[in-house]
Amino acid sequence: MATGDLAALGREIRAAAEDLSTVRDLLRFAVSKFSGADLVYGHGTETDLDEAAFLILASLNLPVDSLDPWLDARLTKPERALVCDAIAKRIETRKPAPYIVGQAWIGPYKFKVDERVIVPRSFIGELLLGGADEILQLDMDRTVTRVLDLCTGSGCLAILLAEAFPEAEIVAADISKDALEVAKQNVADYHLEDRIQLCQSDLFEGLDGAPFDLIISNPPYVTAAAVDAFPAEYEAEPKLAHLGGEDGLDLARKIIDSARQHLTPGGHLLMEIGQARDDLEGYYPDLAFQWLDTELSEGEVLLIAEADLPSTPET
Numbered sequence: 001m002a003t004g005d006l007a008a009l010g011r012e013i014r015a016a017a018e019d020l021s022t023v024r025d026l027l028r029f030a031v032s033k034f035s036g037a038d039l040v041y042g043h044g045t046e047t048d049l050d051e052a053a054f055l056i057l058a059s060l061n062l063p064v065d066s067l068d069p070w071l072d073a074r075l076t077k078p079e080r081a082l083v084c085d086a087i088a089k090r091i092e093t094r095k096p097a098p099y100i101v102g103q104a105w106i107g108p109y110k111f112k113v114d115e116r117v118i119v120p121r122s123f124i125g126e127l128l129l130g131g132a133d134e135i136l137q138l139d140m141d142r143t144v145t146r147v148l149d150l151c152t153g154s155g156c157l158a159i160l161l162a163e164a165f166p167e168a169e170i171v172a173a174d175i176s177k178d179a180l181e182v183a184k185q186n187v188a189d190y191h192l193e194d195r196i197q198l199c200q201s202d203l204f205e206g207l208d209g210a211p212f213d214l215i216i217s218n219p220p221y222v223t224a225a226a227v228d229a230f231p232a233e234y235e236a237e238p239k240l241a242h243l244g245g246e247d248g249l250d251l252a253r254k255i256i257d258s259a260r261q262h263l264t265p266g267g268h269l270l271m272e273i274g275q276a277r278d279d280l281e282g283y284y285p286d287l288a289f290q291w292l293d294t295e296l297s298e299g300e301v302l303l304i305a306e307a308d309l310p311s312t313p314e315t
Contacts, residue, residue, distance in 0.1 A: 006092055009033075013088040017080040023060075024071040026080070027052055030087045040231040043096035043119040044104060051090070051097055058101040059086045065108075094232035104154075111156045111186050116178035118241035120156040122218045123297040124272050128160040130294070144168050146210060148262070150203060150217035150255065151175075153241060155183030155196070157216060162195045171212070173201040176240060203251065204258050211264045217255055218272040223248040249276055253283065260309035267306040274300055 013033060020026050030052035045051040057064045059082055060075075075083070089100050096119050098104035104113045106125040113119055144165045149158040149172045158172035172187075174180050180198050187196045201207050221244040234242070244250050252273050259269045270292075273280060277299040281289060287310075290303040 010088040010092050013091070014081070014084050017077070017084040020080055020084070021074050022071065023056060023067075023073050023075065026056055026075070026083050026087075027067075027071070030056065030083075033087060033091060037091045039091070039094070040233045042121075043098055043233065044121060045097065052087075055086050055090060055097045055100065056083050058097075058103055059083050064105055093236075095236045096233050099236060104156075106156055106160065109156070109160065111154050111159075112182060112189065113154055114182065115236060116176070116238065117154040117182045118237045120154050122157060122272060123294045123301050124157055124216055124218055124270065125160055126294045126296060127292060127301065128157070128164050144213045146212050146214075146264075147171070148173065148207070148212040148215045150215060151219045151241075151251070152183055152198075153179050153218075155186045155198070157218065158183070158196050159186060159190050159192060161216065162190070162192050165214075168195075168213075170196045171199055171207070171209075172196055173199040173203075173207060175200065175202045176238065179238070179241075203254055204262055207262065211262050211267070213264050213267045214270065215255075215259055215263060215267070216270045219251040219255060220244045221248045221252055221272070221274045221276060247276075247279060248274065249280060249283070252276070252280065256284065256287070256304070257310050259304075260306055260311060263306040263309070265306060269304045269306075269309065270301065271304075272301050277302075 016029060020029055031048045034048040034052055041051055045054055053067050054064055057067065060079060062070055086100050090097055098113050098119045099115060102112060102114060104111050104120045106120055107129040111120055145167060146169050147161050147165060149161060149170060152158050152172035152174045155172050158170050162170050172183060177200055180200055183198055187193055199206060220242050222242040224243065224246050227239065227243050252271065255271060287304060288308040291299045292301045292303055
């Protein structure tokens with residue numbers, strides 16, 4: 001869409017606040033505008049309707065998982081203006097909706113987000129919400145007392161880990177100082193400053209202290225070609241949080257090659273690697289991968305026992 005046309009559309013959307021009264025009105029209006037704007041989803045929603053519902057509810061500080069009770073609620077003029085501005089910004093900027101409203105959700109957990117961090121979305125989060133603490137403790141037959149969240153970003157998984165393993169010390173590491181600033185806000189929001197230690201580190205290089213019973217990681221795993229072809233919504237996120245090298249597995253391999261040096265005997269590595277299962281198994285034909293499927297994924301999260309990991313980093 002040409003710049004002039006986009007500016008005119010933005011003015012039209014904002015002016016509509018005068019004519020729209022209820023959440024239902026705004027929802028219909030937003031879906032109509034989104035469906036004609038060639039938007040790309042994947043940051044917590046997958047359809048025009050879901051994106052519109054999230055944007056409206058979050059803008060109004062209403063529960064994002066409960067639309068029906070509010071559909072016929074009449075909004076004040078400032079509220080209508082606020083929502084219409086958010087709808088216009090979503091189309092004008094092509095930024096993911098969580099950046100527009102400054103929040104993202106994993107299940108019932110809300111996190112602050114902005115352009116300094118990737119929008120939280122992780123199958124590991126889905127596992128943790130579904131009781132992965134019990135699955136992992138049964139698998140390891142031990143108490144988890146120290147956990148590392150590598151490439152923590154917004155700190156969302158570290159917070160879920162603190163909830164899942166209430167007796168554990170959590171270390172949340174990321175190479176990005178900016179991301180850690182956002183993570184610090186989220187950790188404070190959940191009053192977990194005494195449980196979660198934030199650490200700036202290039203993978204394992206900046207870590208010290210005792211080894212970990214569990215290492216989890218949702219590292220960058222997108223191929224260079226895919227990153228180059230990103231639509232605007234994904235380009236809005238930090239490139240550092242996506243790019244995994246030519247085949248997407250540069251960081252995943254580094255983590256696998258070094259993890260054993262940072263795990264306690266009997267510990268485990270849990271990592272999300274996208275749709276690269278075949279490539280990773282081909283690169284490590286002798287590793288005993290266990291693949292943990294979720295409701296929304298198959299073969300994208302791996303679990304490897306400490307004893308099955310490479311004993312020394314590859315050179």
